Every structure is written in C-alpha cells, then in structure tokens.
Amino acid sequence: MSLANIKDSEVDIVIGALHSDLTSFMNEWRPIFSRFHLIIVKDPDLKEELRIPEGFNIDVYSKSHIDRVVGSSSSIVFSGYSCRYFGFLVSRKKYIVSIDDDCIPAKDSKGFLVDAVAQHLANLATPATPFFFNTLYDPYREGADFVRGYPFSLRSGVTCALSCGLWLNLADLDAPTQALKPAQRNSRYVDAVMTIPSRAMMPISGINIAFDRGAVGPALLPALKLAGEGNLRWETMEDIWSGMCVKVVCDHLGLGVKSGLPYVWRKDRGSAIESLKKEWEGVKLTEEIVPFFQQVRLPQTAATTEDCILEMATTVKQQLGPSDPVFTRAAEAMVEWVKLWKAVGSGSSPL
C-alpha cells in the first residue's frame, strides 16, 4: 500500500462522542490514532463530562461551540450521531476519517490488528474505477491488476473521494433484521476493496468511513433526522441519506466511492426489540429515498459539491416533500448546511 500521497498532517480523525467515557475506546485505538490530530465532538444531548485519556492531539467540541457557530435557531440538529458532522465542518484538513465510538480495531483473518486509518488512506490515495468493474477487485492493491477485457483507457481511474469500511461482529443491520436475528454476528472477513460502479446506489454507513473533505465534504451532512431517532445505529438514517447524496455527487462529478476494507469490530449494545418499539420510520422512508436518489440527475451547471447539494435540496423538496414533512426538513437542512459550509467549513483558519 503506497501512502506516499497523504501526509499525517493532512488528516483529521473525527469521533462523535455518544458515550462520556472514551477511555477504553481511545486506548484500543491508541496505536493507530496517536499519530493524527483528532476532533472529538460531544453529543450535545450528553450531560456527563467526557473522559478522554492522555497522550492524544485532540480538539474537543461541545454544545457551546456548536451553538456559537450555528446558533440555536438552525434547522440543523447536531444531536446523537449527527454531532460528528460538526467535526467535518470545523476541520481544516483535506481528509477525514470517522469511526463510531462503539467500535474497536478489528483483526484480520490471520489475527493481525487492522490499521483502519492506513487502509482508508490507501483507498483514498489510489484511484477508483467506477466506469467498469474489475472482477479481481481493487486493481491498485499489491498483487492485483486489471483483468483481461478491461479497457486500457479506463485504467488510470479517477480520484477516490469516499472510502466505506465494514464491520465485524455486530453488522450494520436495521432494527427489524437485528430483532429477527438477535444472535447473528458477522464473522466473514472479506479481503477486498472495490469501487462501487457509477450510478449504482448503496447503503453507505457512517460507522467507519473516510473521505476527501476538499472534494466532497459538503455532501456529508446531517439532513435526515427520524422522529424517534436514538443513539443506536439501527435507529438512525442520517448516514444513509448523506451517503446517497455523496454517491450522486461523486457520480455527477466523476469521482469514485470504494467499499470493503478496512473492517472495525463493533461491540454489542442495545436491544433491537426496544428500538422497534419506537416505531422505526426507516422501513417506510427507505422505500421512497432509494428510487428518488436512483433517478435524480444533476444539471451540467452543477460544477461543485455545494452546487450539487443545493440542486438536490430543491428536487427533494419538490418530489419527496409532499409525501412526508421529514423530507422537507431534510431539504432545508441541506440548504442550511451549504450556507454553513461556505461560512465555516471552507474557511482556511481554524475555529
């Protein structure tokens, strides 16, 4: 893996703190995180003081910072998992790696600790190939290449803007599936990274991702907030929405999205049955969201990620708004986010 193109100083690791005691989380990640600058954003709903062990280069943001930057009247809500987006906003780095605080480093099939950050940066530093599928997966990995029949003109690939990692142990299932299969754990370590083809849609999870903030930062946004959203992943959809936005933007701008390695190990927590009692809206909303994002096309005039998000917000409001007010609120949050990004996120000086 060649990391020649990405320096440690170009990377922020952003952690949304939904738990007050990060001691064990941070210590597990210490061998991997300690070289990098970290941004920890405390869930504004979390009352207790954060406990963070010594020895890291960290900026911590809490409710007071959020209020100061976005004001309390904003249509953007940074509570729960959405707090991490504040970290994306205030970062001044080219690359972001973001991992949920209930995940620890995974081990590969040989028992070696997986350096998830190094793998994410390798994914982002090497090209993506969205216009033709390579059956031997990532052609830029050591020992791999393009297979016979792959057009030579497409072998230089495009910039990879987003790297989506996966999960061992507790997979990222939705509440109904998790409730139906409470004992199911993911133990299959699939040693592959691949580019998701252009125009193919996928459920991007926010659990374990990295992205080129300079290229697609404004597309990673907290827009879709479920009514009964809690602080368990299967109760949320904010990352699925944001993921469809960023995939559409990448397809439009000719950027790539990779999925596969690295894995993280997700610890068990929460009861899916309890989550189901909250009448999870995700089932219904997904049925409307996916066809929308599959067919949405952006005009040629949308030349930046900000343009693309504003165009999509208008279309969301028109096409999805009438069916559920949650979509109108999402569209408003998208517009608000682009304003915020222009005011704060694209600034060159730290907060």
Add this chain to the structure above:
Amino acid sequence: MSLANIKDSEVDIVIGALHSDLTSFMNEWRPIFSRFHLIIVKDPDLKEELRIPEGFNIDVYSKSHIDRVVGSSSSIVFSGYSCRYFGFLVSRKKYIVSIDDDCIPAKDSKGFLVDAVAQHLANLATPATPFFFNTLYDPYREGADFVRGYPFSLRSGVTCALSCGLWLNLADLDAPTQALKPAQRNSRYVDAVMTIPSRAMMPISGINIAFDRGAVGPALLPALKLAGEGNLRWETMEDIWSGMCVKVVCDHLGLGVKSGLPYVWRKDRGSAIESLKKEWEGVKLTEEIVPFFQQVRLPQTAATTEDCILEMATTVKQQLGPSDPVFTRAAEAMVEWVKLWKAVGSGSSPL
C-alpha cells in the same frame, strides 16, 4: 448453502478440450464432477485422440458432430476456446457449468478443496440483487443479510442467470499485462460473492462460469474471433464479447449476474511474450467494445434472449461494423447463432 432448487440431473458440465490428454484434469475434478453429466467438446483443430479416464458420465463431441449440426459453411467458428459453445448448444439441461481444461480445483483460505460446481449452483439458486448494492456482499449466504438502508421491496431479488467464478495462481490478465508482470500470481482468496449492479459493465471471463441455459443460453455465443487468436486465454476475446452481450441481456430482462466465488486454480502455461508477437488486437478492440455495450439499449419489444441478441447484432453491424470487419463478422455470427439455437439449442430431444 441451499441447493434444494437444483438437482444434479438439471446440470451439464461443459468442457472445451484444447488438450488431448485430459487424464490429469479429469482426475483432479473427479470428486466434484463425477455426480454430473459431462459434455466434452474437442477443439476441431486438435488432431490427437482425446484421452479421458474411466468413471464419468460423458458425451464427447468432435469435428464431425460439429460439421453435421452447423455445416462447414457457417459463419460460426468453433475452433479453440469457442468449441465449448457447441456444448452449450447441444445441452438439454437447464444449467451449464463450464471450466477451462487448464484449471484444477482450488483450495480455500483454510486449505479445503473448493467445490466449484456446488458454489456455482448456490449462486444460481439464490436470487441476485442488481438494483442496489449490498455492502456485506451476497445477502443470501449463511451469516449474511441485507444491511441497514437496503430497501425492503428489493430484498426478494431477481433470478440469477450467470455466475462468474475467479482464479487463483495465474489470474486472467491480458497478454500485455501478463508480459509486463510475468511473475505475478494471484494468491488473494476473497471470500465473497456479489451481484454486479445493473448497467455496470464488467469483463466476464469464460474460464470458470455457470449459467441458467434456459434463461440466457443464446447469449453465450462465439461471435468475436480475433485474427491471431490462439489457444491461450490471453490471446482471446470471445468470452469478453459474449459476457458483454449476456450482461446487457440480463440488465434488459431483469436478471442478475454474480461474480466472486468459486475460485479455480489456473496452471501456468504459455509465454505471454510469444502471444504479444501475434500483435494482439484485444487492446484496440476493447476500447471500441466497452463504450458500445455501455450505451446500447434494447427496445421494449425484445422480450427474449434471442430477440435481444438479434437486436444487438443489428446495432453492432451499424455502429461498430464500419470501424473493423471483425465486428461485422461478429454481428453475422450472432444472427447465425440465434438461428442455430432455435433449430438445435432449444430442441427438447438430445442430438
């Protein structure tokens, strides 16, 4: 893996014999092949008598059978790797598994022999999911499921019509890549099967495939014959062309294509440098073929695989024909193949 839906008697294993001595090949595959009916088609250019060990249920076809069925004036050439297509034509089974005669069973990452036939049939027996990508790969495998954000309405999937397996040791590279990296061997066993998304194109290799002959049989056809084609895979493009045809047909008819497991072990043979001296046309042709198949769309009236191939043949002749006579010949072979298939391939009685 549930194979409940596919009986052994519904399967033909088709081997194109490019080598006269199949003793070692057949003995290596004996534990896997012996339950099934086999069709061996001898390369009409091969002079020596075939040597096939005892203990198999086999029908062998040679040049005289081919001449009797298709006549010598046909625009379809069954020499070299194309001989296997004669087996697809004369089979009366619903499913075909076809593996090159320089491949032996692979071992998985734990050292166990891979039953490539069982895995292919599992791929074909379980649905494919071409309309949305599942990040945890095949949701129908044991221990896997659809991830959060996957629309429930798409979870029943569609019929899987084609299963594309992969290769350990000698990967399926083209002649220039193989010549550039003569020592490169594929040792990465990726424990995954995935559906290739609708409208995404891929280089389908004929080395190790299985398909639903009833659904897409007429789309697996010997149409593109290179001028200097030899009997080494990297000298051929016939499967790449056929693969694009079948992918377009599947996308049009709402069928699925899977890629990944099973692996086979490809033995080394031949010199890529010698192949390059034949001035491999593949590089140039690929650049024209891929954009063509990416943009070709079939009319709603094309309701069967035969219809689709005839429509594509017309478009190939119009759009690609003027640039190279090899494409005009391919279009003619496609039309001829559909005629043959109607006369022979869709017949209900054995040859």
